[in-house]
Amino acid sequence: MARAQVKAEAPLQSFQEFRDRWANTIQNICLDVYNRNRDVITIKKEKVAIGNIMRIMDAVFAISREKGFHSMTLRDLSKKSGLSMGALYSYFSGKEELRAMIRRESVLYATKIIAEQIEQYRNPTDRLKAAIETHIYLSEMLKPWFYFNYMEAANLPRAEKIEAMENELATEKIFIDILGDGVKTGAFKCADVEMTAAVIKAMLQDWYLKPWKYKRKNITVEQYADFVKAFVSTAIS
């Protein structure tokens, strides 16, 4: 088998194709935010609402990345988003609810995209590659959302923290199932599928947790995905 990891493996899908396939994802998430929170959002015109929700989200992510969500004051958010304190409160009922909204909607959307992307592949080898690639591409496309959710997960209220852990285990389950199938068909040799899935998850997350590192090294998202796919393949071959 010698050195499978040396030859650059071609991506199943280029990041550009993925991006085009899922264009308008952020607008759609914000639309869902609007529709699912009609009771607290007092704005009637959809166009106005979506536009402002997107500006609010952008501002939340920018400020939170700089100093954390808890350190972000609503005055910071008001200034950055261009909306007044009063206007902000017509889009969410409070700071905590704003954070919960972000997590809820992005998780729903991400789950949907992952499922749709992977279902087109059949054999374990391709499915594993697709799962790795999709997770990394998705986290690149929604990087601010993913980063925000990860960093805030630690400080959630009890009930929501449990939800977040279950969500982590659910994405891990995708890998456990694929690895399990591959072991059964003989495609993979894997000492412990659960542990393997866990470390794969850790590698996937590193892409959006430490963007500065990969920017510094001039690694593109496709290069990162290819490397992880090759590294994992070799480790389980």
Place this chain on the structure above:
Amino acid sequence: MARAQVKAEAPLQSFQEFRDRWANTIQNICLDVYNRNRDVITIKKEKVAIGNIMRIMDAVFAISREKGFHSMTLRDLSKKSGLSMGALYSYFSGKEELRAMIRRESVLYATKIIAEQIEQYRNPTDRLKAAIETHIYLSEMLKPWFYFNYMEAANLPRAEKIEAMENELATEKIFIDILGDGVKTGAFKCADVEMTAAVIKAMLQDWYLKPWKYKRKNITVEQYADFVKAFVSTAIS
């Protein structure tokens, strides 16, 4: 080579041996905190000071893990540590300084331990195993410190954030050097040593970032270290 990852590899050192070798590490860190901050710490009796610093640290970690450092008020800290608001201010000059103290001292101590642990091994294969094992054991022994530093790194003031990134790159450099040596001697086959080091780092960090996951699976620190060592060996063989 077939299935190196299947047979359980014995640890170079048991976690118990490591723990004994570095007994009193936490007291020593707190002693360093005391000595290096004599100018702001007004307490004269060393014994009293060390004891209270340790209680403060424990309380900081407990509260921060629950709801984040920024959400922790000094009233929370006062209550948990058993010291009054006034007393706390004789141990640090402010909340921000407290956070900086924790990072500074733990990084110094961790660097020292890693260097001393690895230097006893010569060939790349052993050195790689020692580096992986040491990082994981160390993060287990100082788990609250490591977790705190990681989670707060994102919200640091600019100058300190750069320091934290340089620190991450320095530990990564240890792996880059070992992998580079191994490639040269032919012990490893490695497509990209920098990327390999980066994903190894991600796997190491997962141990202290998601303790709930490994507790759930009943994975011990030795089992985790052994798994990562075997997984990486296979991936670069």
Place this chain on the structure above:
DNA sequence: GTCTATATAACGATAGAC
């Protein structure tokens, strides 16, 4: 060396004008 009590500043949230 540690405490209680309080000064001062900033926070999230809302009422009411436009």
Place this chain on the structure above:
DNA sequence: GTCTATCGTTATATAGAC
């Protein structure tokens, strides 16, 4: 639909008694 002005609360930090 958005704004300004302001309320009540809570934060960090300190002064001074013990």
